[in-house]
Amino acid sequence: MSELLRSVLDGLTALALAIGLPFADGGPPPLAHGYVEGEYLRIAAPSAGMLESLPVARGARVAAGAPLFAIDRATAMAERDRLAAALAQARAQRADLATGKRPQEMAVLTAQKARAEAALRYSTAELSRQQELVARRVSSPDKLDQARAAHDRDRGHLAEAEAQLAVAALSARPEQLRAADEAVIQAEAALVQADRRLVDLAPVAPVAALVDDTLYNPGEWVPAGSPVVSLLPPERVKLVLFVPETAVATVSPGSSLSVHCDGCPPDLSARVTRIASQAEYTPPVIYSVGSREKLVFRVEAVPDRPLNPGLPVDVWPAGAGR
Incomplete structure (x- = not known):
């Protein structure tokens, strides 16, 4: 998720919590609002060169060990052969x-x-x-x-x-x-180093993942260290939630949450993995009863099934009706 989109979602969530918007279906208000976030793996080569091949496409799923791309290795192969002869x-x-x-x-x-x-x-x-x-x-x-x-x-x-x-x-x-x-x-x-360089110029997927994006096309020049493929492993999808200061004491790492989002199955749940140690969106005023209601804590949770990054979600404590 881009920083701009994240900032917009964070702002909207904090605003909703601050002004106390009611939940749409008339049931009990959610514990917190948030969104789905993905932690992407951006795969790059350590050396510059022309992109020789790109066997993956956006939206495809790759298995662990599947080839992702290859930078032109003619020079690296020649250097490897020279070092093998020297050995x-x-x-x-x-x-x-x-x-x-x-x-x-x-x-x-x-x-x-x-x-x-x-x-x-x-x-x-x-x-x-x-x-x-x-x-x-x-x-x-x-x-x-x-x-x-x-x-x-x-x-x-x-x-x-x-x-x-x-x-x-x-x-x-x-x-x-x-x-x-x-x-x-x-x-x-020296030969081990040359062999490693050849491997780095043609990386494979470290884990099974979704190909979120490809950033270069074959024939283009790729600078050293510039990502060529962006991967999103299913286990790196998480929920970013903003729990009000008055309710943060009711959740703890390992707590189970009931999750609701548009088009999601009714039995969707998530497990809390992290609670921020400090509040966010603190107004620049002295703490008071009124300002405490505007404080929210960033909470991260892992859903029990893959979700699309950027999707807004609402959560309740496990077992609570809505």
């Missing part, structure tokens, strides 16, 4: 850091180790032969020194090959692995 890359890098060298690289290092072992065996044998020859005074000490140097060199090459092979089998350093884990978490969060 795959981060996971692959993390796995690569945890597995060490590839089998082919390990084979190369193994072959290098075997070559170093063969060279050491040869230099070891040559050293032994030179030692025997020098002991028999057949060879010179220089050749023995050369054989000993070659042996030490080949032993160092073998140690180097063994170390390289051992390092190649290791995963990355713990710090690198933690950094890779953080990169994966960051990429996953």
Whole structure:
């Protein structure tokens, strides 16, 4: 209900109560006058874009989860695909850091180790032969020194090959692995955000409701946060009543009221859900017996069946005749 209509109805209701208009059918006067009010759900998209589709129409009823509209998602889909690829890359890098060298690289290092072992065996044998020859005074000490140097060199090459092979089998350093884990978490969060954005650009009905209004047509540009569809769930329809100060003590939250309106069934009732803590439409005069009769309290009640917002109603305490 618009603010203007609400203000007009509030004013008329307060006026009727203030001047004490009699009830039309000559029965006991109603406890209070009021109107039906709806609390609407205005569904919007968080991002601007062209309205791509609008599968609902004014006056239709939609079930919970039914699609309401869709904003153009081409850019959002492309961004989502990019983030999905970034996540795959981060996971692959993390796995690569945890597995060490590839089998082919390990084979190369193994072959290098075997070559170093063969060279050491040869230099070891040559050293032994030179030692025997020098002991028999057949060879010179220089050749023995050369054989000993070659042996030490080949032993160092073998140690180097063994170390390289051992390092190649290791995963990355713990710090690198933690950094890779953080990169994966960051990429996953970005992808979740992109998926959520796609959902927000094509919202569905949160509850079963009446489509009260559609505010844009397909092909129009929708600003960010601007409502596209207005829904009215049946459970969000309530009665707004204005109970005189002299009668407000007779109602309390949970009280049952008998409701009358044009064209409504005779057994219509409502349950009080809220009573305002302060009076409304208080005249700017000092309180007196006369001014107290003009004070009304806003009371809200839930009808036992759906009613159209804006419909004027009169209520009586449950069981009271009219």
